[in-house]
Amino acid sequence: MPKVIYNNNSGNTKTVEVNNGLSVMEGAIQNNIPGIDADCGGSMACATCHVYVEEKWFDKIPNAEEAEIDMIDMAIEPKKNSRLSCQIIMTEELDGLVVTTPEKQS
Amino acid sequence: MKKIDVVIIGAGPVGLFAVHQLGIKGLKAVVIDNLDRAGGQCIELYPDKPIYDIPAVPECTGEELTKNLQEQIKPFSTEFFYNERVDEVKQDKDNWIVKTNNNNEFTAPNIIIAGGVGSFEPRKLLINDTERYEGKSLFYSVKDKDEFKNKKISIFGGGDSALDWALELSKFSKITLIHRRNEFRGAPHTLSEIKKLENEGKISIKTPCQLVSIEGDKNIESISIKFDDEKTEKIKTDTILSFFGLIMKLGPIAEWGLNMNKKTIEVNSENFETNKKGIFAVGDICSYPGKLKLILSGFHEVALASVECFKRARPNEKYRFEFTTSSKIIQDRLGKK
Numbered sequence: 355m356p357k358v359i360y361n362n363n364s365g366n367t368k369t370v371e372v373n374n375g376l377s378v379m380e381g382a383i384q385n386n387i388p389g390i391d392a393d394c395g396g397s398m399a400c401a402t403c404h405v406y407v408e409e410k411w412f413d414k415i416p417n418a419e420e421a422e423i424d425m426i427d428m429a430i431e432p433k434k435n436s437r438l439s440c441q442i443i444m445t446e447e448l449d450g451l452v453v454t455t456p457e458k459q460s
Numbered sequence: 461m462k463k464i465d466v467v468i469i470g471a472g473p474v475g476l477f478a479v480h481q482l483g484i485k486g487l488k489a490v491v492i493d494n495l496d497r498a499g500g501q502c503i504e505l506y507p508d509k510p511i512y513d514i515p516a517v518p519e520c521t522g523e524e525l526t527k528n529l530q531e532q533i534k535p536f537s538t539e540f541f542y543n544e545r546v547d548e549v550k551q552d553k554d555n556w557i558v559k560t561n562n563n564n565e566f567t568a569p570n571i572i573i574a575g576g577v578g579s580f581e582p583r584k585l586l587i588n589d590t591e592r593y594e595g596k597s598l599f600y601s602v603k604d605k606d607e608f609k610n611k612k613i614s615i616f617g618g619g620d621s622a623l624d625w626a627l628e629l630s631k632f633s634k635i636t637l638i639h640r641r642n643e644f645r646g647a648p649h650t651l652s653e654i655k656k657l658e659n660e661g662k663i664s665i666k667t668p669c670q671l672v673s674i675e676g677d678k679n680i681e682s683i684s685i686k687f688d689d690e691k692t693e694k695i696k697t698d699t700i701l702s703f704f705g706l707i708m709k710l711g712p713i714a715e716w717g718l719n720m721n722k723k724t725i726e727v728n729s730e731n732f733e734t735n736k737k738g739i740f741a742v743g744d745i746c747s748y749p750g751k752l753k754l755i756l757s758g759f760h761e762v763a764l765a766s767v768e769c770f771k772r773a774r775p776n777e778k779y780r781f782e783f784t785t786s787s788k789i790i791q792d793r794l795g796k797k
Contacts (some may be wrong), residue, residue, distance in 0.1 A: 393577040393708050395753055397608070399505035400577075400708065424645055427618050428583060428705040432528075432640060434688075458586055 355451035359385030363457035374446045378453060379403040383430045396440035398422055401438040404429035404459060408452035415442055430459040435436035465773040466570040467558045469546050474743035474758030475574035478527040482588075483536035484790045487773055489572075491538060492560060494545040494579035499526035501744075502755075504706060515756060525755075535795045539556055545579050548705070549716045549739070556738060569779050570769040572762065573734075573741040577723060578710035585616075585702050587674055597680045598700045612696050614683055616671060617703030618644045625701060626663055627653055636664045636695055638671070638685055646748025666693070675765055676701070713745075721747050731768035732761045738772055740765040741786035 358381050366378040366388075372381030382390035382403070394400035398421050409442065412435045418426070419441075426436045439453060466482055468475045480491050490651045495504060502522030510519045541564060548559040549571065554694035558566045582600035584590070590598055591601075602608065602625055606687070611633045615626050620638035623646040626637045637654070644651060657663040669687040674680055675694075710723050719726040719735045724747035727733060732740050734769075742765055743758035751757070770779050784790050791797075 393723070394501070394505060397506065399501070401705075402707075423641075424619070427640065427645075431586060 355444055356444050358444065358448075359450065359452045360385075361452065361454040362387075362389050363448070363454065370443070374444055376444055377440050378405065378442040378444065378451070381444065382439060387455070389459050391460070392415065392438060392440060398425050398438060398441065401425050401429040402440065403441075404432070405437060405439045405453040405455055406433055407435050407437050407442070408423070408454070409435060411448070411451050411453075412437075414447060414454075431455045461557070461567050462490070462566040464488055464566055464568045466572055467492075467556070467566050467568045467767050468572045468574060470500060470574035470576060470743070470745075471495070471498040471540060471542070472574060472743065472761055473502055473525055473529055473755050474495050475500070475572070476526070476533055477540050477736075477759050478564075478572050478574055478742065478762040478766065479530075479533040479536055481762050482769060483533060483538070484628075484784065484793055485766055485770045485779075486789075486793060487766070487770060489536075489538055490541065490566060492544050492546055492558075492564075494539045494543065494581070496542050498530060498540065499523070501660045501708075502526050503696070504580055511755070513754065513756060535793065545711060547712050554738070569738050569772040571739045572765060572769070573713065573725060573739065573745055574743045575710075575741075575745045577708035577744060578713065579708070580706040581709050581711075582702075583704040583707045584739065585671065585700075585704075587671060589673065593676075593680055593700070595678075597698060598674075598702070600702055602629075605629065608699065608701075611699045612636075613699045613701060614638060614695060614697040615703070617705075619703060619705070620650070621648050621703040622701075623650045623654060624637070625703070627657070630657055630662050633699075634664075635662070636666060636697070638666045638669060640668055640670050640696070642667045651765060663664065666695070669693075724751075730764065732765040733768060738743075740769070 357369050358372050359369045361367050370385045379392045391402040393402045422438050422441050426432050465487040466489040468478050468489050468491045471491050479489050507523040510674045520643050544560040544562045550557045555567050555569050556571050608629050609632045613633050614636045615622050616638050626635050658665050669685045672684045672686045675682045682694050686692045725741035727741050727746045727748050729748040731740050734741050742761035744753045
């Protein structure tokens with residue numbers, strides 16, 4: 355089962371196994387990762403599951419569609435490596451993926 | 461203070477259908493919502509996205525669903541209080557006193573919380589100490605555009621609200637439009653108008669950049685923005701308009717003494733009552749074993765909650781289960797002959 359490493363900006367790190375086919379957001383919710391609320395439940399409508407994807411992983415994830423990019427505009431402090439974690443679906447290729455939650459996102 | 465059978469908090473699909481289920485049982489409700497119209501998330505988050513899992517409705521948009529529900533509850537001529545948030549809930553023997561931030565007060569034996577993920581509020585700027593400008597020179601919406609005449613306005617955002625107000629206010633003010641990406645998202649016509657005004661020097665566009673700081677003492681004097689290439693720029697500004705969409709905030713609900721589980725309210729799955737007698741939670745905001753956040757689940761939840769509401773509002777009457785197809789009383793309440 356692939357692992358995801360969730361960092362938050364206060365320096366805490368949690369590594370969890372997330373089933374293939376589940377999203378990084380679902381992995382966070384099931385494991386009580388702080389900073390990922392996913393208020394809309396994964397319908398790309400709220401940006402509360404926004405994460406920064408570590409550079410070396412960013413290009414390995416399929417590109418964001420327009421609706422996601424629009425939603426990232428609404429996220430807390432978006433950066434170039436911003437994604438909505440509900441749109442990152444885990445596969446074996448993403449084993450070891452590192453994401454960080456923005457500091458002010460609660 | 462207004463006496464009523466049920467106060468419904470939230471005018472989303474589940475809150476609207478609550479009006480129906482209460483109405484056919486002869487109960488009067490009022491509905492309070494922080495947005496300026498009915499529909500909740502259906503209207504605010506995905507008005508044009510088709511929904512495929514409403515029973516017997518193969519496909520409909522959030523907007524259509526809302527319209528149809530409003531049509532369905534027309535016979536009950538229910539009073540709606542929009543742009544209002546319930547701030548306080550207090551017990552008064554067998555009744556609840558509900559106060560809104562607009563000083564409306566209701567007393568009712570029942571409250572149905574159909575609040576989704578909380579109330580929608582504008583997403584605020586993340587710069588420290590901006591509250592002192594809020595409502596004076598920093599705004600998250602435009603209520604009276606005359607207040608925005610002859611100003612130096614910086615508008616943040618890349619969506620429809622930012623673009624539409626940039627166009628409108630450029631008629632009588634100096635506009636700087638600031639967005640974190642080069643691409644704006646708007647109707648093609650709006651985009652070409654913006655481009656035209658930029659060429660004419662009436663709108664200045666700054667992308668890709670973000671706000672770094674606001675300078676000024678009592679009033680805003682300027683803002684500093686940082687471009688992606690780390691360059692910064694100071695822009696003379698006396699008014700900021702920020703359009704970063706809406707966020708959902710649970711708000712005061714967390715302070716009403718209800719048993720909560722993260723951002724949801726715990727209920728029993730027999731009548732969806734919370735730990736407080738007469739306060740019910742339905743739709744996305746409630747949690748119980750097996751809960752699914754589906755609109756159709758919310759419809760079921762209000763049907764059951766409305767029975768308990770009846771028992772509390774009419775303690776001396778016996779509740780009779782009836783079908784809309786055969787009950788003369790219900791058909792009468794629906795205005796059908």
